[in-house]
Amino acid sequence: MNVTVIGLGLIGGSLAMALRGCPDIRITGVVRSEHTAQLAEERGVCDTVTRDPMAALADSDLVWLCMPPVAVLDFIKDHREDFRPGTLVTDVCGVKTAIMETAKVLPETVDFIGCHPMAGKETSKLENADAGLFQNAHFILTPGPDSTQEHIDLLEDLARYMGFRDTVLTTPEEHDAMIAYTSQVMHIMAAAVCDDPDLFLCSGFEGGSFRDCTRVAAMDVPLWTELFSLNAPALTKTISRLEDNLRSYRQVLEAGDTRKLAEKLTWSSDRKRRINLEHQRGDDAKLPPD
Amino acid sequence: MNVTVIGLGLIGGSLAMALRGCPDIRITGVVRSEHTAQLAEERGVCDTVTRDPMAALADSDLVWLCMPPVAVLDFIKDHREDFRPGTLVTDVCGVKTAIMETAKVLPETVDFIGCHPMAGKETSKLENADAGLFQNAHFILTPGPDSTQEHIDLLEDLARYMGFRDTVLTTPEEHDAMIAYTSQVMHIMAAAVCDDPDLFLCSGFEGGSFRDCTRVAAMDVPLWTELFSLNAPALTKTISRLEDNLRSYRQVLEAGDTRKLAEKLTWSSDRKRRINLEHQRGDDAKLPPD
Numbered sequence: 001m002n003v004t005v006i007g008l009g010l011i012g013g014s015l016a017m018a019l020r021g022c023p024d025i026r027i028t029g030v031v032r033s034e035h036t037a038q039l040a041e042e043r044g045v046c047d048t049v050t051r052d053p054m055a056a057l058a059d060s061d062l063v064w065l066c067m068p069p070v071a072v073l074d075f076i077k078d079h080r081e082d083f084r085p086g087t088l089v090t091d092v093c094g095v096k097t098a099i100m101e102t103a104k105v106l107p108e109t110v111d112f113i114g115c116h117p118m119a120g121k122e123t124s125k126l127e128n129a130d131a132g133l134f135q136n137a138h139f140i141l142t143p144g145p146d147s148t149q150e151h152i153d154l155l156e157d158l159a160r161y162m163g164f165r166d167t168v169l170t171t172p173e174e175h176d177a178m179i180a181y182t183s184q185v186m187h188i189m190a191a192a193v194c195d196d197p198d199l200f201l202c203s204g205f206e207g208g209s210f211r212d213c214t215r216v217a218a219m220d221v222p223l224w225t226e227l228f229s230l231n232a233p234a235l236t237k238t239i240s241r242l243e244d245n246l247r248s249y250r251q252v253l254e255a256g257d258t259r260k261l262a263e264k265l266t267w268s269s270d271r272k273r274r275i276n277l278e279h280q281r282g283d284d285a286k287l288p289p290d
Numbered sequence: 291m292n293v294t295v296i297g298l299g300l301i302g303g304s305l306a307m308a309l310r311g312c313p314d315i316r317i318t319g320v321v322r323s324e325h326t327a328q329l330a331e332e333r334g335v336c337d338t339v340t341r342d343p344m345a346a347l348a349d350s351d352l353v354w355l356c357m358p359p360v361a362v363l364d365f366i367k368d369h370r371e372d373f374r375p376g377t378l379v380t381d382v383c384g385v386k387t388a389i390m391e392t393a394k395v396l397p398e399t400v401d402f403i404g405c406h407p408m409a410g411k412e413t414s415k416l417e418n419a420d421a422g423l424f425q426n427a428h429f430i431l432t433p434g435p436d437s438t439q440e441h442i443d444l445l446e447d448l449a450r451y452m453g454f455r456d457t458v459l460t461t462p463e464e465h466d467a468m469i470a471y472t473s474q475v476m477h478i479m480a481a482a483v484c485d486d487p488d489l490f491l492c493s494g495f496e497g498g499s500f501r502d503c504t505r506v507a508a509m510d511v512p513l514w515t516e517l518f519s520l521n522a523p524a525l526t527k528t529i530s531r532l533e534d535n536l537r538s539y540r541q542v543l544e545a546g547d548t549r550k551l552a553e554k555l556t557w558s559s560d561r562k563r564r565i566n567l568e569h570q571r572g573d574d575a576k577l578p579p580d
Binding site: 177178198 | 408409410427428430456458460465467468469471472473475476477478479480481482483484485486487488489490491492493494495496497498499500501502503504505506507508509511512514515518519522525526528529530531532533535536537538539540543544546548551552554555556557558559561562563564565566568569
């Protein structure tokens with residue numbers, strides 16, 4: 001089976017590296033820059049590296065679009081007629097509604113299944129790619145209305161080979177609503193904390209919670225600007241709920257209502273302990289960064 | 291030198307364990323429950339364990355108050371006349387203004403230096419104590435107006451022995467303002483995220499940033515209720531600034547102003563990268579949880 005990975009950045013590079021050695025698979029990497037092509041060759045990231053997407057598409061059974069969202073949207077539109085009949089096309093974007101909408105332009109002979117590997121780092125580019133990036137992460141799929149079970153099974157098998165924790169099947173809308181909460185608002189919150197004037201005064205006073213909560217503020221700005229913008233309706237609702245919850249703690253503190261504060265914290269910490277148990281699912285597995 | 295640790299919970303227990311083997315030091319642990327006394331004996335946490343604080347105080351050179359803030363305030367008031375002349379008294383509380391104010395009731399012959407070891411876990415009690423808890427954490431001191439350099443040096447030496455990264459000298463007011471930002475608001479934020487109705491719908495969509503940002507929501511509620519309440523003026527100001535910063539991101543997203551969003555994220559992520567470099571101070575040290 002010929003797998004073509006378009007874009008060998010952090011995610012595409014890690015994906016190609018994690019797929020290496022998978023039986024009966026030949027991996028072609030498509031890159032734009034000579035620098036990335038050389039680096040991919042040196043590190044043996046793929047079986048073949050090319051700068052010609054057309055040649056690669058003509059020979060692909062599975063095409064994995066590993067670019068930022070807007071580049072993926074453009075690629076689908078520009079190359080809608082260039083995929084071989086029977087090709088399975090997928091992506092890695094952290095938003096799914098916009099991608100699935102645009103994928104409707106593809107001919108019926110092409111099966112597009114949206115994909116979001118829930119892993120990442122605060123660094124980008126092939127230099128930071130890592131075959132172990134997906135260990136224990138969720139692999140989320142949003143199949144199209146005509147996607148075949150065979151193709152879903154294939155992606156699930158590849159995910160298992162790459163070390164993902166599980167495969168989650170969902171709709172683009174549910175994905176985008178959930179991701180606004182579990183990932184996007186975490187990034188906005190981290191940025192909002194770093195916007196505080198005290199940031200450069202706090203050396204010597206920071207502990208683990210500060211490091212953990214602000215880690216993702218050092219984000220890839222062009223990528224996250226696209227992700228936030230393409231999911232603005234769900235994200236703004238989630239931010240608004242967080243503002244309400246924060247205000248509620250502030251007001252209880254301003255009122256000096258210690259009993260109410262303890263009640264609120266008890267409710268909240270009980271919820272956190274319950275969700276820890278659910279997410280643990282009987283093991284002590286650690287989730288990777290995203 | 292006789293060191294008495296009052297309260298062998300997570301912090302007091304870890305502190306006694308981290309001090310074990312330190313030359314010329316004899317450690318007495320004071321506990322309230324028979325259960326903790328037995329556990330401390332079994333694990334060899336201290337040289338001696340007693341349930342009688344008066345006997346221990348009569349024989350102490352250094353008394354370390356390792357209880358929650360309100361219990362520390364009560365202990366200082368109740369035992370103001372029971373410390374030997376020349377005793378150095380310190381604590382471990384995450385708020386300092388309230389503690390330092392109350393410590394003024396102590397006789398002039400007693401030197402009270404406020405202390406905040408910036409380390410912790412989401413679990414409490416001696417069962418979870420760990421001699422390695424303080425590795426690479428900040429050790430913050432707020433000396434009184436008449437504290438001696440000798441006593442400050444002594445605490446700094448002990449901190450080094452226990453594995454702390456550095457000792458930070460500050461005022462109670464600066465401590466409380468900084469800690470509202472670096473620690474307390476991180477806990478309020480984590481709680482506010484867990485108050486969201488989507489919490490129990492998001493299984494399968496959570497990644498590293500969600501785990502990292504919500505970790506501290508599973509907090510020791512009685513302890514944090516006291517810490518937040520005793521620092522309410524600084525904390526409410528910090529929450530209010532965070533609400534403003536979040537609202538600002540929401541409004542830019544609602545306006546669909548992608549250029550402005552990218553500008554804001556660039557500013558914020560640059561700040562985060564700069565502070566990473568400052569906090570790194572030339573090593574790749576990882577901060578412990580707090």
